[in-house]
Amino acid sequence: MINKSLCIFMVLVIITMISGCGGKQRYEAQYLDVFDTYTQIIAYTNSQKEFEEYSEYIHDELLEYHKLFDIYNDYEGINNIKTINDNAGIQPVKVDSKIIDLLKFSKEEYVITNENVNIAMGSVLKIWHDYRTKGTEDPDNAQLPDFNELENASMHMDIDKIIIDTEDNTVFIEDSEMSIDVGAIAKGYAVEQISSDVKAKGLENALISVGGNVFAIGGKGDSNESWNVGVQNPDENSDESNVCITAIKDVSLVTSGDYQRYYTVDGVKYHHIINQQTLMPSDYFSSVTIICTDSAEADALSTAVFNMPFEEGEEFINSLENAEALWVFKNGEVKYSADFEKYIKQ
Numbered sequence: 001m002i003n004k005s006l007c008i009f010m011v012l013v014i015i016t017m018i019s020g021c022g023g024k025q026r027y028e029a030q031y032l033d034v035f036d037t038y039t040q041i042i043a044y045t046n047s048q049k050e051f052e053e054y055s056e057y058i059h060d061e062l063l064e065y066h067k068l069f070d071i072y073n074d075y076e077g078i079n080n081i082k083t084i085n086d087n088a089g090i091q092p093v094k095v096d097s098k099i100i101d102l103l104k105f106s107k108e109e110y111v112i113t114n115e116n117v118n119i120a121m122g123s124v125l126k127i128w129h130d131y132r133t134k135g136t137e138d139p140d141n142a143q144l145p146d147f148n149e150l151e152n153a154s155m156h157m158d159i160d161k162i163i164i165d166t167e168d169n170t171v172f173i174e175d176s177e178m179s180i181d182v183g184a185i186a187k188g189y190a191v192e193q194i195s196s197d198v199k200a201k202g203l204e205n206a207l208i209s210v211g212g213n214v215f216a217i218g219g220k221g222d223s224n225e226s227w228n229v230g231v232q233n234p235d236e237n238s239d240e241s242n243v244c245i246t247a248i249k250d251v252s253l254v255t256s257g258d259y260q261r262y263y264t265v266d267g268v269k270y271h272h273i274i275n276q277q278t279l280m281p282s283d284y285f286s287s288v289t290i291i292c293t294d295s296a297e298a299d300a301l302s303t304a305v306f307n308m309p310f311e312e313g314e315e316f317i318n319s320l321e322n323a324e325a326l327w328v329f330k331n332g333e334v335k336y337s338a339d340f341e342k343y344i345k346q
Contacts, residue, residue, distance in 0.1 A: 023222040024205065027051035034062040035187050037211030044205040044221035054203050058194055062210065065190035068098055069182050071122070081180050085122065089176025094169055102182060102189050103164055103171060105296060109185065110159050113304035114316070118276055120162060122179030123153035128274055128281075135263035142265045150279040153177075157276065187213045188254055188299020195295065214253045215295045224249075228345055234259040234286035234328055243326070243334055247345040252295035256302035257287030257328075275307050282307045289326040290317075291343055297323070310335065 024044040029051075031039040041058055045051040067075045071082050084093045106119045127145045135142030161174040173180065182189075187210050195208060195215045206217040207227050216227045226249050230242035234257050246253060258271035258281070275282040288306040292298035305313040305325055317325040317337045324340035 026221065027055075029055040029059075031059055031062075034059070034066045035190075035211055037187070038209075039211070040207075040209045042207045043203065045203075054198055054201070054206070057201075058198060058208065061194045061197065062190060065098065065186070065193075068096055069102065069186040069190070071179070071181055071183075081182060084171050084173060085179040088173035088178055092163070092165065092168070092170035092172035095171055097169060098193075099171065100164060100166060100169055102185070103162060103180075104166075105189060106182065106185055106300075107159060107162070107164075109297070109300040109304075113300060114308075115276070116304035116307045117184050117300045118157060118159055119180050119182050119185065120157045120159040120178060121274065121276055122181035123156045123177060124150055124276070124279055125181045125183070125274060126179065127153055128270075128272065132261070132263045132270070132272065135265060139264065142263055144265050144270070147279070154276070154279055184303040185296060185300050187211055188252070189296040191215050191252070192295035192297075212255055213295060213299055214248075216248045216251060216253075219249050226345075229253050231255060231289050231326060232257070232259075232287070235332060238332075243328055245345040246291070246343045248291065248343055251291050251293055251343075252298040253289065253291050254295070254298040254302045255287055255289040256306045259286065273303060273306050283330070284309055285327050286330055286332075287328045288313070289328075291324045291340065293322040301325075 024046055026042065026044050027048060029041045039062065041055050043051055043054060045054065067078055068080050070080050071085060074082060079093050079095045081099065084095065087093050109117050127149060131143060131145050156175050156178040158175065161178055162180065163172040163174060191208055191210050191213050195217060199217055204218045205221055208215045214229055219225050220227060226247035229246050229248055231244050231246060232255065233240050233243050236259065256273060258269065258273065262269045262271040271281045273282050274280065285306060288302050290298045290302045290305065292301060301323060305317060308316065310327060313325065314337060317323055324343065325337040326340050327335045
């Protein structure tokens with residue numbers, strides 16, 4: 001989920017724009033030190049001081065989740081998911097309740113998504129991560145993982161071997177060769193929890209985006225107009241940067257795609273979303289976008305549906321309440337679930 005080879009740093013920029021005489025003003029902040037991705041917070045508040053209090057809280061909470069959910073780095077005084085993985089087959093690890101809640105949610109999503117999102121895939125995902133990292137750093141010598149290696153690792157992906165003790169707040173991985181990877185859920189889960197917190201504190205109009213995991217709180221300022229959020233076009237050669245522009249309020253928008261985290265072997269791109277049945281990058285689509293009332297579920301669903309053939313994914317999404325999907329196929333064709341188009345800006 002979080003790559004220790006990336007340089008961690010932060011940029012904070014605040015821009016003030018008057019939003020009508022005597023009304024709320026628009027403020028914006030950007031960060032680059034959480035979940036190794038670009039984070040943007042836009043909000044309409046009554047003062048810059050009020051905005052700074054909210055944005056500082058959001059940033060600090062994101063940073064805490066970042067450390068707790070990290071699978072690559074240790075932090076002094078913190079037992080995180082890396083700590084759990086390091087103790088696989090050895091002993092239970094006492095952890096923060098935020099980790100307990102994430103893992104319980106992840107187990108629920110494993111069942112809901114027909115096993116298409118599995119946080120116990122760490123052994124397989126690590127192999128792909130290592131080959132992708134080497135291939136990115138040395139493109140001329142990029143290689144695919146040995147399939148026997150992947151198959152051996154896939155023998156250690158049983159999510160039921162993640163034992164959660166809610167009384168003692170401990171987590172134990174029974175299989176010493178298994179590891180947890182929450183990359184498919186972590187950002188969305190953090191955004192959902194923090195959005196709920198700041199709404200309870202009184203924030204009424206904001207857009208929070210963490211690496212493309214977007215949550216819209218209310219509308220824009222006093223006008224309460226919908227937030228306009230683009231769905232990125234996976235085709236880098238297209239003149240159109242977005243497949244469409246959505247108009248959203250009080251929902252989350254999350255996209256999973258093959259166009260950002262990938263490496264190339266013999267002219268073929270291999271992305272980071274691995275199908276646990278084939279142990280290879282899923283090749284049904286270029287991207288899947290989910291709009292959902294819950295950001296954590298939207299994150300999980302975007303990965304799950306990316307791993308399903310279209311007919312299966314369409315039936316699955318249409319069976320859910322408060323969730324819609326947009327598929328971009330390899331040939332550029334776009335399809336929508338039953339009610340997705342109601343979110344497209346006219």
